[in-house]
Amino acid sequence: MDSTQNQINPVFAPFQAVGQILLSFFQKTGQLSSFIGKSLYHSIVPPFFPAQLWRQLVDIGYYSLPVVGMTALFTGMVLALQSYTGFTRFNAESAIAGVVVLSITRELAPVLAGLMVAGRVGAAIAAEIGTMRVTEQIDALTTLSVNPFKYLIAPRLIAATLTLPILVLIGDIIGVYGGYVVSIYNLGFSPGGYLSQTWDVVENMDVISGLIKAAAFGFIVAMMGCYHGFNSGRGAQGVGAATTNAVVSSSILILIFNYILTQVFFS
Amino acid sequence: MTSSSKTPKIEMSGVKKAFGNNHVLNGVDLVVPEGKSMVIIGGSGTGKSVTLKCILGLLSPDEGSIKIDGQEVTNLRPNERDELMLKFGMLFQGGALFDSLKIWENVAFGLIQGRGKNRKEAREIAVEKIKAVGLRPEVADLFPAELSGGMQKRVGLARAVAASPEIIFFDEPTTGLDPIMADVINQLIVEQVQEIGATGLSITHDMSSVRTIADYVAMIHEGKIVWTGPIDELDDSGNDYVDQFIHGRADGPIQRRVA
Ligand SMILES: Nc1ncnc2c1ncn2[C@@H]1O[C@H](COP(=O)(O)OP(=O)(O)O)[C@@H](O)[C@H]1O
Ligand SMILES: [Mg+2]
Numbered sequence: 001m002d003s004t005q006n007q008i009n010p011v012f013a014p015f016q017a018v019g020q021i022l023l024s025f026f027q028k029t030g031q032l033s034s035f036i037g038k039s040l041y042h043s044i045v046p047p048f049f050p051a052q053l054w055r056q057l058v059d060i061g062y063y064s065l066p067v068v069g070m071t072a073l074f075t076g077m078v079l080a081l082q083s084y085t086g087f088t089r090f091n092a093e094s095a096i097a098g099v100v101v102l103s104i105t106r107e108l109a110p111v112l113a114g115l116m117v118a119g120r121v122g123a124a125i126a127a128e129i130g131t132m133r134v135t136e137q138i139d140a141l142t143t144l145s146v147n148p149f150k151y152l153i154a155p156r157l158i159a160a161t162l163t164l165p166i167l168v169l170i171g172d173i174i175g176v177y178g179g180y181v182v183s184i185y186n187l188g189f190s191p192g193g194y195l196s197q198t199w200d201v202v203e204n205m206d207v208i209s210g211l212i213k214a215a216a217f218g219f220i221v222a223m224m225g226c227y228h229g230f231n232s233g234r235g236a237q238g239v240g241a242a243t244t245n246a247v248v249s250s251s252i253l254i255l256i257f258n259y260i261l262t263q264v265f266f267s
Numbered sequence: 268m269t270s271s272s273k274t275p276k277i278e279m280s281g282v283k284k285a286f287g288n289n290h291v292l293n294g295v296d297l298v299v300p301e302g303k304s305m306v307i308i309g310g311s312g313t314g315k316s317v318t319l320k321c322i323l324g325l326l327s328p329d330e331g332s333i334k335i336d337g338q339e340v341t342n343l344r345p346n347e348r349d350e351l352m353l354k355f356g357m358l359f360q361g362g363a364l365f366d367s368l369k370i371w372e373n374v375a376f377g378l379i380q381g382r383g384k385n386r387k388e389a390r391e392i393a394v395e396k397i398k399a400v401g402l403r404p405e406v407a408d409l410f411p412a413e414l415s416g417g418m419q420k421r422v423g424l425a426r427a428v429a430a431s432p433e434i435i436f437f438d439e440p441t442t443g444l445d446p447i448m449a450d451v452i453n454q455l456i457v458e459q460v461q462e463i464g465a466t467g468l469s470i471t472h473d474m475s476s477v478r479t480i481a482d483y484v485a486m487i488h489e490g491k492i493v494w495t496g497p498i499d500e501l502d503d504s505g506n507d508y509v510d511q512f513i514h515g516r517a518d519g520p521i522q523r524r525v526a
Contacts, residue, residue: 144376
């Protein structure tokens with residue numbers, strides 16, 4: 001069947017294998033970059049589909065509130081508990097409020113919200129767009145003179161990038177509240193003292209850096225969901241693989257970019 | 268006027284398309300005259316759908332030329348492509364209805380989103396088309412998942428013709444339907460295409476469909492058009508591929524590749 005492969009001297013086989021891996025790597029990165037470029041272009045050039053954008057704002061933003069809220073609440077609570085058991089050894093209980101608010105706003109709210117949304121929204125985007133690809137609905141859009149990048153991808157990209165910072169801001173507040181509740185009712189701190197310690201420690205940049213991270217993570221989640229869904233393989237198996245790849249790749253990219261952004265903001 | 272009657276609506280020459288090592292189209296030449304109905308026949312997996320998708324620009328051919336109304340379309344820019352799509356309607360093999368939208372929104376989709384018509388007007392046209400393909404108007408407010416396969420095909424047909432396109436593609440419109448429903452769909456296709464005065468290009472491996480729809484027939488085999496001619500020459504084409512195909516014989520020049 002494949003005559004060219006049979007002619008290659010076995011000595012060169014390893015080089016060929018490495019070459020193929022490199023080629024496919026460059027091909028994939030190129031494909032992804034051009035996909036991102038196209039998505040951005042169609043996000044800012046009309047026509048727009050406001051009804052689609054609204055639907056995505058509700059789907060991605062509003063319906064992610066419970067899961068992000070619960071994550072933030074329990075994270076804040078457990079932070080207070082853990083720091084207490086640790087800090088009493090050094091008589092440093094007064095640092096608890098600061099530890100909670102800084103950990104939440106700088107790291108935990110954006111990263112955990114990003115990961116939760118990657119699971120909830122990234123998977124849903126990949127599955128929906130992948131199914132549309134497999135059942136030729138994306139081709140149908142094109143033949144009806146509607147650009148799929150404008151109709152499907154731009155609304156998801158914009159909605160995720162805008163709503164994740166809002167979700168994280170709400171998560172910040174809920175997370176701090178979780179720490180407060182545990183400190184006051186469980187550990188016996190005074191309410192006024194805890195809050196004033198929180199305000200003393202936290203600075204604008206702590207919150208803002210977290211929100212910028214959130215926007216980046218929202219973009220990553222939507223982009224990976226759309227990319228893998230749009231290039232989904234054929235059949236149910238193709239959609240399944242697209243969903244898995246979307247969640248895994250966006251989770252890993254979130255962790256990588258979290259490190260990079262932290263480096264940028266705080267060093 | 269004289270030049271437009273000579274310029275074919277669709278003209279493909281030497282179109283090639285491969286997916287990796289799978290060489291699907293190996294130089295397709297096809298001419299579809301304006302206002303006529305061309306039917307492509309051929310076994311499954313021979314590249315019929317790929318041919319249509321190349322014309323529509325959903326796939327880009329590796330080589331060759333495709334002209335619509337004499338205009339080369341293989342290297343259009345995205346907005347020129349969107350513009351060109353206004354000439355086309357397509358009924359997809361699997362229906363490809365948008366499952367998050369109601370039936371009437373599906374039918375009106377090209378009118379509302381693609382052509383900027385207002386919803387009220389578009390709904391009226393959609394309901395007309397839904398009735399024209401023999402469905403009750405109450406169907407308009409259902410979702411695609413609530414319809415049977417045959418009803419979905421009708422909706423797909425209504426959607427394809429709703430904006431009165433100049434060129435309509437039908438990809439296996441009758442596959443998977445019972446013979447009576449298949450005949451109903453065939454009749455609807457003829458009716459709708461005639462009403463709009465469109466140029467039709469259909470794909471099928473159903474011979475009764477061919478005889479109902481076609482003005483011209485083209486036979487595709489291993490990525491090439493091996494015979495083309497008017498429908499009344501189909502039975503004595505003198506072409507072994509065609510003869511084997513229309514009589515459904517297992518032996519002949521077309522060998523089933525076991526793969
Ligand atoms: N998007 C695609 N990616 C890879 N292979 C494809 C794609 N579309 C079609 N093919 C392959 O091209 C061949 C012809 O497919 P198709 O045109 O759908 O056949 P049919 O004549 O039944 O419509 C098949 O072998 C199919 O696997
Ligand atoms: Mg096909």
